[in-house]
Amino acid sequence: MRARITWFVTVFIIVLCCSSCYGRNCRCRTSRHSSKTGHAKRLAGPRPIHDYTKEQVLNVEDFGAKADGKSDNFQAFKKAWDKACDSLGSTKILVPKDKTYYVKHINFTGPCRSSISMEIQGTVRSFPTMYDIPRRLWIMFEDVRNMDVFGGGTIDGNGDVWWKNSCKIKKTQPCQSQSAPTALTFKNCTNLRVSNLKLVNAQQMQVNFQDCNDVEASKLSVVAPAESPNTDGIHITRTTNINVLDSEIRTGDDCVSIVNGSRNVEVRNIVCGPGHGISIGSLGEDNSEHYVSDISVKGVKMTGTSNGVRIKTWQGGRGIARNIEFDDIEMRNVSNPIIIDQFYCDKNKNCKEEKSAVQVENVIYRNIRGTSASKIAISFKCSQSVPCRNLMLQNVKLTAQEKGEKVEAFCSQLALQTLNQNSLPTCPMH
Numbered sequence: 001m002r003a004r005i006t007w008f009v010t011v012f013i014i015v016l017c018c019s020s021c022y023g024r025n026c027r028c029r030t031s032r033h034s035s036k037t038g039h040a041k042r043l044a045g046p047r048p049i050h051d052y053t054k055e056q057v058l059n060v061e062d063f064g065a066k067a068d069g070k071s072d073n074f075q076a077f078k079k080a081w082d083k084a085c086d087s088l089g090s091t092k093i094l095v096p097k098d099k100t101y102y103v104k105h106i107n108f109t110g111p112c113r114s115s116i117s118m119e120i121q122g123t124v125r126s127f128p129t130m131y132d133i134p135r136r137l138w139i140m141f142e143d144v145r146n147m148d149v150f151g152g153g154t155i156d157g158n159g160d161v162w163w164k165n166s167c168k169i170k171k172t173q174p175c176q177s178q179s180a181p182t183a184l185t186f187k188n189c190t191n192l193r194v195s196n197l198k199l200v201n202a203q204q205m206q207v208n209f210q211d212c213n214d215v216e217a218s219k220l221s222v223v224a225p226a227e228s229p230n231t232d233g234i235h236i237t238r239t240t241n242i243n244v245l246d247s248e249i250r251t252g253d254d255c256v257s258i259v260n261g262s263r264n265v266e267v268r269n270i271v272c273g274p275g276h277g278i279s280i281g282s283l284g285e286d287n288s289e290h291y292v293s294d295i296s297v298k299g300v301k302m303t304g305t306s307n308g309v310r311i312k313t314w315q316g317g318r319g320i321a322r323n324i325e326f327d328d329i330e331m332r333n334v335s336n337p338i339i340i341d342q343f344y345c346d347k348n349k350n351c352k353e354e355k356s357a358v359q360v361e362n363v364i365y366r367n368i369r370g371t372s373a374s375k376i377a378i379s380f381k382c383s384q385s386v387p388c389r390n391l392m393l394q395n396v397k398l399t400a401q402e403k404g405e406k407v408e409a410f411c412s413q414l415a416l417q418t419l420n421q422n423s424l425p426t427c428p429m430h
């Protein structure tokens with residue numbers, strides 16, 4: 001009860017704050033900082049890392065890297081890494097510009113003795129063949145603190161051969177052999193910045209932040225063809241205090257996907273499409289217990305995506321997805337602009353309704369405008385056993401992409417307190 005009251009008070013304060021701020025140059029904090037205690041949390045994101053003036057620079061060419069289009073540069077990169085990682089002072093690894101270095105796979109492992117950075121000016125590319133990659137992680141950074149990865153260069157998964165052989169494309173291929181690797185993984189990293197890089201044509205998922213804390217990912221261009229299978233743009237799992245900013249994502253699966261164990265996630269100023277939109281989930285697969293909370297998605301332009309902002313959970317799961325805010329989202333010809341799907345099922349499973357589900361609660365949709373490619377612009381398909389609680393639509397204006405068509409909201413199993421302010425289409429108010 002107390003949580004519910006707190007939530008309403010918070011919403012009220014936000015509405016008050018935002019309306020009093022309207023047109024003036026003042027900012028208001030958002031719901032993700034409304035914890036139960038009401039204490040403001042500190043902003044997510046890393047602290048400054050480097051004193052560049054004292055930094056040692058290691059060029060991978062000095063460790064034997066060859067941009068000759070055929071050498072595997074694993075050893076050279078690894079030697080540069082080991083030296084940097086073992087240095088007492090802050091060290092930068094440089095991948096020079098206008099060159100392309102092929103690597104079969106790389107695992108950069110910490111902990112390191114000092115802060116470390118990698119300036120990728122050139123291109124790091126995978127070989128265009130299928131081969132076994134340890135743990136299905138093509139480039140991986142693991143157990144590292146205080147790291148910067150940047151440089152304006154390109155990480156190219158060369159994924160074409162993997163896509164063609166994916167079970168989603170080649171129907172004779174069994175689907176359990178999910179052999180394609182993730183292109184770039186950060187695992188168990190703390191105080192990490194990844195910025196100003198192009199990620200193209202990943203074999204499968206493009207970037208994965210897993211078990212990390214204090215992360216800022218910004219100015220990324222993440223691109224793969226619309227038809228490339230399972231190429232999620234930025235995937236966030238069990239990661240806390242992460243900001244994803246000022247990036248462009250055009251890909252074959254979710255632009256951003258946020259799954260179990262992620263908390264304090266801010267996604268700001270993103271261009272998305274083609275792709276499957278921004279997803280929270282899927283959660284609760286195979287009766288698992290999943291938690292995500294305090295997620296703010298703000299300032300997104302979506303074009304031609306199959307979903308806009310989506311929360312997807314499986315029947316039979318447990319856990320909670322709560323305190324989620326979608327604000328300032330522009331939709332152009334999006335097939336399912338606003339969707340909560342508690343009956344998510346993407347395999348040939350028998351996905352029947354079950355007694356439990358992940359609880360979805362405290363979700364605000366604010367300032368969302370644009371066009372829907374389908375008739376159902378808003379779809380809240382919640383569980384009977386665990387109805388969605390405290391959904392709020394504020395200033396949501398969605399119309400049909402086709403002139404003369406109408407759009408509707410589908411609303412099922414909403415618990416009390418669905419608020420609607422100035423929104424069309426909308427759910428019946430309770």
Ligand SMILES: *[C@@H]1O[C@H](CO)[C@@H](O)[C@H](O)[C@H]1NC(C)=O
Pocket residue numbers: 107109134
């Ligand atoms: C890193 O990759 C090398 C080469 O594939 C492998 O021998 C080593 O075990 C890997 N280390 C870790 C920590 O994954």
Ligand SMILES: *[C@@H]1O[C@H](CO)[C@@H](O)[C@H](O)[C@H]1NC(C)=O
Pocket residue numbers: 110111142143144145188
């Ligand atoms: C995570 O990384 C730190 C070093 O930054 C290391 O000490 C710790 O053991 C790692 N945790 C796990 C679970 O591997």
Ligand SMILES: *[C@@H]1O[C@H](CO)[C@@H](O)[C@H](O)[C@H]1NC(C)=O
Pocket residue numbers: 238260261288289290291
């Ligand atoms: C979900 O994430 C939490 C927090 O990181 C973790 O402890 C738990 O094991 C995860 N649950 C599953 C089913 O993976």
Ligand SMILES: *[C@@H]1O[C@H](CO)[C@@H](O)[C@H](O)[C@H]1NC(C)=O
Pocket residue numbers: 304333335373401
């Ligand atoms: C809108 O999206 C639909 C479905 O994805 C597509 O068939 C149609 O060509 C798109 N229209 C425009 C104007 O982009």
